[in-house]
Amino acid sequence: MTRLTLREYLDEARELISAADYEDAVAICRHILQRYPKHIRTYQILGEACLEKGDFDEATDIFKRLLEHSDPENFVAYAGLGILSEEKGHIAQAIWYMERAFEIAPNNDEVRSALRRLYGKRDGTEPTRIKHNKAALARLYARGGQYRQAIDKFYELLELEPNRDRMDLKVALAETLWRDERREQAAEIARELLEPCPDCLKAVLLLGMIQLEKGRDDEGWAILDAVRGLDPENRMAQAVFGKQTPLPYQEVRISTIMDRPEAQVEPAAIAETPVAPLEEETPAPAPAEEEVIPEERPEAEAVATEVAAAEPEAIGWMEEEVEVLPTSVEEAAAVAAAQPEAEELAPEAVPAEVSEEALEAEAAPVPGEPIGLEESLLASVAVTAPEPLSDVERYKLQLEQQPKDDETRLALARAYRDQEQMKLALEQYTILKRGRAKLLSEVIQDMETMVASRPDNLEAHELLADLYVKDGQLQQAVDRYRWILQRLDERTA
Structure with missing residues (x-):
């Protein structure tokens, strides 16, 4: 048997x-x-x-x-x-x-x-x-x-x-x-x-x-x-x-x-x-x-x-x-x-x-004809222990629901920075430049640390100069802009 x-x-x-x-x-x-x-x-x-x-x-x-x-x-x-x-x-x-x-x-x-x-x-x-x-x-x-x-x-x-x-x-x-x-x-x-x-x-x-x-x-x-x-x-x-x-x-x-x-x-x-x-x-x-x-x-x-x-x-x-x-x-x-x-999913009852x-003209299914159901679509997830979300995934989800949550955006920028994804980090810091003033000092501090460790990143220097302007540190901003121009001249010489 x-x-x-x-x-x-x-x-x-x-x-x-x-x-x-x-x-x-x-x-x-x-x-x-x-x-x-x-x-x-x-x-x-x-x-x-x-x-x-x-x-x-x-x-x-x-x-x-x-x-x-x-x-x-x-x-x-x-x-x-x-x-x-x-x-x-x-x-x-x-x-x-x-x-x-x-x-x-x-x-x-x-x-x-x-x-x-x-x-x-x-x-x-x-x-x-x-x-x-x-x-x-x-x-x-x-x-x-x-x-x-x-x-x-x-x-x-x-x-x-x-x-x-x-x-x-x-x-x-x-x-x-x-x-x-x-x-x-x-x-x-x-x-x-x-x-x-x-x-x-x-x-x-x-x-x-x-x-x-x-x-x-x-x-x-x-x-x-x-x-x-x-x-x-x-x-x-x-x-x-x-x-x-x-x-x-x-x-x-x-x-x-x-x-x-x-x-x-x-x-x-x-x-x-x-x-x-x-x-x-x-x-x-x-x-x-x-x-x-x-x-x-x-x-x-x-x-x-x-x-x-x-x-x-x-x-x-x-x-x-x-x-x-x-x-x-x-x-x-x-x-x-x-x-x-x-683009929005609604939790309403079954329609x-x-x-x-x-409906627009659509072909009716033919009984007995397979419809090519993808195996990956029907792979059961109910018995698979889910992987924990990363910090980046979690912060992005929160921002989808509350895009004006500057604290979460700052956390996302730092998470990208810690993962060495500087371009993505700078995108988030740039958005924060237009945000609430109470986080400005923290953003400036982060950018100062970034340019100190990555002096060749001119985009980071420019963002820091813009932040100095917003914070009223005009001399610091002017010095930073001059430094960027000197570097640009050196590169084109």
Whole structure:
């Protein structure tokens, strides 16, 4: 009997997608889902396969269920729904989904290109750059360890009426509160998320971890027990908690589809099964043909490594009805009128689908025809620990939101200077020359230090002379200008 690790089997499914063998990729995913009916990563890859295969309705259904039931921050689902909406000609809706993907992965070039293209379709011209909105900025603050600023931004966004039910913002807020050691507030947000969505993976992880940190081991492990079906390898726990994780990586092995011919039968019709509450889920012991090889962790024996066996008919929360987005002409018109400037991303609620008559002539997608989805666009970022922002990146983001913040601009100039990027540093110091007088002495001091260490940089000398003029040090300015002229004469002699 052939057994592969779950990771290996899903990698094989991805390779099949890349080779345009969509049917076999779908078959592998459905085979895995018979064993792990709530496994988030398998559903994500199944959605990708359906999208590439041209099964747009199925892909849309899967991606929406991922976001609504288990992973509200799933970058792949947002990007996929953006692509699907664009293929259907629903540009406003495509922009909304792609903006959410951008907030999660603002450095993804494919997402930036997609947004520029979509804005061009909507507005007639493509913007030269895509600015960060408040949600993207909040996430970048969190990545850079500026948790208080991030938390303030998340709360500010959630206070706005269109955002009050946005689960992606609540999940990000809960995680940031936990990282800032505000355990009670994080637990409150996690519980709020789990009421309508008991399978929200990150909320389960955070709430379970908080209970363990409080010494409530029984309660904590009971909550974390739900993770086994959603993420049996504990990939998300590794990404969120790092070395602190109570759930180490599990090597899960599974029989292949060739060894279980009955799994090749077409799955049963979708069942409208309500989601069971978190505490009511009692998994049955795993059958002998599947094995989970955990790392040694004596203190965590309370968490079993087997996952509930499931019949093909019981596909779980992914089998429920999906709420259809509004499609009225009036709503579509209201959405179009409320669109932001091309370079600004707005956090408003999901817009209604735009009628095809209101769009420019665009070719309708051909069912069954692959649409060339870029692998880099659908590379999952949810399980990758983000790199901290550099000082330069952090200061630039702050200046995008508050361009008149001279203190931050001075910090950016100094950061460039310390990195030996003198041209960029001088650009920032030149802007500060027109700024508030209270920082003038600091800027002059910085420039004096710069010209002392780099006497051949005439641009720095000229800026220092200009600063002397602004500060009323006219003799110093005249002496500096004369010195520059002498140097210029020497160079031309």
